[in-house]
Structures are given as structure tokens and as C-alpha cells.
Amino acid sequence: MRFAGGTDAKPLTEVLGILRELDATGARNVPDGAPTVFVPSRWQGYLDEAAASGDATAYRHYWELRTLLALRDGLRSGDVFAPGSWRHDNPAACLFTPARWEPHRVEFCRLVGKSPDASEALPLAGPAER
Template sequence: MSARESQAKSKTDEALIERAKAGEARQLLLVVILPVLADPSIPDEQIDGLLRNTIGMSKLREVVSEGWKTLPRDHGRLSALHTSYTYLRQFTPQVLAAIDFQGGTGTADLMEAVAILKRLNESGGRKVPEGAPTSFVPTRYAEYLAKARKDGDETAYRHYWELCTVLALRRHLRARLAPLRRPGHLPVHARAQVRQASARKVALGGHPG
């Protein structure tokens, strides 16, 4: 999960750089437009003609033809991670089935979501039930769930909800387990923890600050 999330971040960062390059023409237009709009000495009825003549209709048409899509709050990070959904599904169901997660203070909704996800995995269910918890979903990701629900796209909703659940679970595990160290020893690798999961229970800490 961490590796795929890192890849998603890299892709998003690269896309933002390209977007910035493509948006340079729009930024240059603002340099011309904003001073005119902010100048109280220019009558309102003259602004339109002044801008058209200063910028030129050909340039205005060129910029408009390029189109400009508004980015989601997370700049597309969750969407980029979603491309790895099938890959992640190769092991996340087995991890959830092998470990008995126990939640601490502030993790009730997350624990309920994990239990629901486990049942969906066991039964082969594809639809997240109405009322399934989402309080642990970061604000920057919430719009993905809202859009999928609004569009009636149950598959997209399941994918994004599942990704958010697993990400939240990992965040709490990191907050709980990261400080644990044994003098003279390296921390147990995540894969080793999974192999030992059948013989142990992992308790989650409260919501990280």
C-alpha cells in the first residue's frame, strides 16, 4: 500500500507540474485582465472592449479551446491510487482475514468499516451497504465518495470506500506500532507481521493527532 501510494503521489506531482506549464498562458492573461478589472477609473462599459483589444480575440479563443478541468481537493491522488486497486486486492483481503484488529478510543467507525469490508470479501459482495461509516475518510477524499454515490456508481463507491478504509487502518497501525522498538533489534518487517498474524491480535490506538 505504501509503495503504491508513493507512486500515486509521484504521478500526481508530475501531473501538477505539467498542468502548471499548460496553465502559463492563463496566468499571463490574468496579468493583463486583473489590473483592468481592479482599476476603478475604467468605466464598466469600456472593460469588455479594452480587454478584447488588448489581449486579442485570437489569443482568447486559443486559451478557451484548451479547456481547463478543475482538480479535486487532493489534486487527483486517490484517483491515481485507484489505478492500483486490482493489484492491492491481491493481498488486502487476506491481511484483513488473518488479523483480528481491535480498535481503541476513537476508532469505532473504522472498526465497523473493517468488519463490513471483511464480510464483503468473504461473501463476494460488491455493494457497500447504506449507512456504512465514512467518518474516517479525509475531507480531501470525501468528494470521490459523494460523486460516486450521486452518480449511482456502486462499483466506484466500493473501490474508493475500500481504499479509504485500508488507508485509515494503516494510518492507525502506524500511529500505534511505529514507536515500538526493541533495543539492539530492527522492527519486524510488515510482511513478517502478516505471516505471524494468525497467532496474534493487533490493537489499534486512538485517532492520531
């Protein structure tokens, strides 16, 4: 399964690609320099200890577990999505494009009691208020 996401999810999607490659080739060791930016500091010690002791198996287990937990969290938050998935597709796909929104704007604003004029709804701050 393929995953995508925004700029913040880039390290995680890179890691998922590395994990996919490890599984496809049957390799056992996580490559040197594999991203760990998604690993919380309370878990980083486990990775550091496994790396220092040369225990590649333990390192792989901790790294893979944190990858899967980060994927779960990313899917829940919408930062990571599975293109084509019904449940975990890109959240932006559910939004109106500006062209589709325009015919609905006046009626929606009337229903919620707001002005369709953005300058009335969001007054700009003057120089003294900034």
C-alpha cells in the same frame, strides 16, 4: 485477521468488519449507511460523486482504499492493533501494570534523578493558579 482499537478507532473497526463480510459473501456494493467518518474531507467528494452518479463500483473502490489507508495509519499510530501480533499488538501491553511497577519505581526514579513521590514531581496548582 482481526483488529481492535480504542474508542476513536471504533468506526474503523466497524468498517473492517463490513469489509470482511463483503469479501466473505462476495457482495459488491457497500451497504447504505456504512461509516465514512474516517474519510478525510479531500476524499469525501469522490465518494459523494460516485454515490450521486449511482456508480457502486467506484464508490466501493474509493471507500475500500480509504479504509485500507486508515488502517495503515491506525496501525502506525497504535490507535488500531492486531491482537496477538508481534509488531502491531496493543501498545498498552508493553506497559507495566501498577502492581509490576511498584517494585521498580524507587530504583527507576533514582536512576533518572526524580523523586518517587508524585506530589513532589507534579505539584498541584492552588486555587489562584487554576
